[in-house]
Amino acid sequence: MLIRLSPLLVLSAVLLCTACAEGTEATGDDLQSPLSGAGGVAQGSTGGTTLGAGGYTASGSGGNVGSGGMSGSDPAMDGSGGDGEPMEMEPDDPPEPVIECDDTKPCGGGRLCCGDVCVDDQSDDANCGGCGVACGSGQGCCDGGCIDTATDEANCGGCGVTCADTCCDGSCVDPSLERDHCGACGAACTNNEACCSGSCEDVRSDVNRCGSCNNSCAGGELCCGGSCSDPDSDVQHCGACMVSCGGSEGCCGGDCTGITDDATNCGACGVTCSGTETCYEAACCSPAAACPPDSCGRLDDGCGGQIECGPCPDGQGCGEGADCQSGRCTRESCGLACSHDICTSCSDGRQNGDELHTDCGGNGCGGCSAGQDCDNNSQCLSGSCVCMVQVGSCLLRSKQCE
Numbered sequence: 001m002l003i004r005l006s007p008l009l010v011l012s013a014v015l016l017c018t019a020c021a022e023g024t025e026a027t028g029d030d031l032q033s034p035l036s037g038a039g040g041v042a043q044g045s046t047g048g049t050t051l052g053a054g055g056y057t058a059s060g061s062g063g064n065v066g067s068g069g070m071s072g073s074d075p076a077m078d079g080s081g082g083d084g085e086p087m088e089m090e091p092d093d094p095p096e097p098v099i100e101c102d103d104t105k106p107c108g109g110g111r112l113c114c115g116d117v118c119v120d121d122q123s124d125d126a127n128c129g130g131c132g133v134a135c136g137s138g139q140g141c142c143d144g145g146c147i148d149t150a151t152d153e154a155n156c157g158g159c160g161v162t163c164a165d166t167c168c169d170g171s172c173v174d175p176s177l178e179r180d181h182c183g184a185c186g187a188a189c190t191n192n193e194a195c196c197s198g199s200c201e202d203v204r205s206d207v208n209r210c211g212s213c214n215n216s217c218a219g220g221e222l223c224c225g226g227s228c229s230d231p232d233s234d235v236q237h238c239g240a241c242m243v244s245c246g247g248s249e250g251c252c253g254g255d256c257t258g259i260t261d262d263a264t265n266c267g268a269c270g271v272t273c274s275g276t277e278t279c280y281e282a283a284c285c286s287p288a289a290a291c292p293p294d295s296c297g298r299l300d301d302g303c304g305g306q307i308e309c310g311p312c313p314d315g316q317g318c319g320e321g322a323d324c325q326s327g328r329c330t331r332e333s334c335g336l337a338c339s340h341d342i343c344t345s346c347s348d349g350r351q352n353g354d355e356l357h358t359d360c361g362g363n364g365c366g367g368c369s370a371g372q373d374c375d376n377n378s379q380c381l382s383g384s385c386v387c388m389v390q391v392g393s394c395l396l397r398s399k400q401c402e
Contacts, residue, residue, distance in 0.1 A: 123159070151185065177213075205241075233269065248282075261304075280304040297323040314348040317341060328353060328364075367401065374401045 099118040101107045107118035114121075114131035121127050121144055126134050128141035135146035142149075142159035149155050149170055156167035163172035168185035175181055175198055180188045182195035189200035196203075196213035203209050203226055208216050210223035217228035224234075224241035231239050231254050238244070238251035245256035252259075252269035259265050259282055264272050266279035273284035280303040287301035291309035297318055298306040311325040312318055317340060318329035324343030330353040331341050344352045346365035355362035356379055357372050367381035368374060374385035380401030387394035 278303050312343050314345050316343050318343050
């Protein structure tokens, strides 16, 4: 905060200091204040002055308060803000005092007189070890010598900061472990490397330094992406790094193997099903050995397979012609939006399959009798399919067997 000093106060202080420097005592006439009359500033035996609560008082030994010195009635001198309110002073760190010197006033405390100012040549960057010896950019004055604090291990980043290892860019580092300064300042490792004993090493694939400098993989293992892996069993690295097995596979001896239907690796590598068991949905299963009584066709054996129970007669369900005694498996309607496959024949008393009429006209069923509808001669027993209504051409569905 800026404090305004009265010009009269400054003039009085100058007169007092002049008198002190000449070795004379200041009199009341010398320091008489125009504001307060004859009293002026009181003198002490040594002539010193200090600012008192109401004006000036003598600070030397034996000094007395002047009878009529400055009373402090000036708003700029009475400690108020000009309107009667006290001013708040914010304390600042006091600057290092500048001590002047010359041939008659030498410096003390081991300091040098450079120009007309006392300096500490052990720490002054402009006068390091002697007057006018200035340290360069990036240097500091330590014990009277210009030091590169970016690399000096005894003064790393500042005077007296000692490193146990190496100083790089003003910081103490261990070059045997530091990735940005591996082995030497500025020698940086890449993203896949670590600093191991002062050397950049790839820790993503090195089995002796897998993931970190001191991690070694066991015998037979691989280092894949910084992790030790057993290539005989790891489904993510089966047989080699980054070889991944499918969802229904296991890694068995370094090969991706289906473990849902392999009787020698059923559910897991090395799990073998016994006897007549099969591996079904990753579990050992005993299939049905015989057909139930009165069964026919192919039946589910309970383990994902089928057993043959002989051909079925007409009217039984089927999956294909081989399931039927007649060799014919025909899809028939069983209601609205319903159909099923059943065994049919040319002698079942029903029109089914590709038959034109009941048990005739279809593939393998022989020809139809006279008077029955036909499409061509092969569908008639007589071998003759004639048009019954001719209007230019034969009307649709008007042919009959003769």
